Structure formats: structure tokens, C-alpha cells
Amino acid sequence: GLYLPSTVINHDISSEVLRSLGHPVADTLTFEDGDGTILATGDSFVSDAEVRDALAARADLVDMEGFAIASASAHMGASCRLVKHVSDHADETAMDWPKQIDNSARVLAEWLVNMY
DSSP: EEEEOOOOTTTSOOOHHHHHOOOOOOOOOOTTTSSOOEEOOOOOOOOOHHHHHHHHHOOOOEEEEEEHHHHHHHHHHOOOOEEEOOOOSTTTTTGGGGHHHHHHHHHHHHHHHOOO
């Protein structure tokens, strides 16, 4: 399905450790116009069911770019809306995600046409 996350978290960062060293870290950003879903962003491609299940305890979706986009937008004072389409299930079948790209692009394009 199509999702407009309300919250994005950076799941690959050790926020508590960095804060204890005196570095302020924003690891959670929120969006007023989201649909209530929580997106977890990290640098690692999730293809392991155990990792996916651990993330599922904190988030509804996983990606590799959402937090960076939202953080850069916030830093620049620009508005941001994340729109996500699930391309894989973050398990052993995740490596087949390239086969899903065309479908995801069509769903996202349809959303854009309907919204704007």
C-alpha cells in the first residue's frame, strides 16, 4: 500500500551514546499531515526476518532514505512530506525488490496525479 508517515526515526544511530558525549542528536522527526504510520530509516538493507521483526516493534515501515530527506528539509526550513510505497517485505525475498520498482513507480505517480 501507499503510506504518508507521521513519524520517521533513525534506527541506525546510537543516540543515547552520542548525547552522553555531549552531541545533540535528533533521531525522531514528525509530520502533522501523516497517516499515523512510523517509518524507520537506516543505512542497512533489511533482508533478515529477525532484524525486520525487531524494527517492527518500533515502526510500521523501513527504508534507507526517509530520515535523511526529512532531516535535510528541517535543517533548511523546507516543508517535507514522505510518501512511501512498500516494495518488499524486508525478509529473505527482499532481494527481489527491483522487480517491484515499476509497480511502485506507477502507484506513486497515480498518487501525485490525484493530489496535484
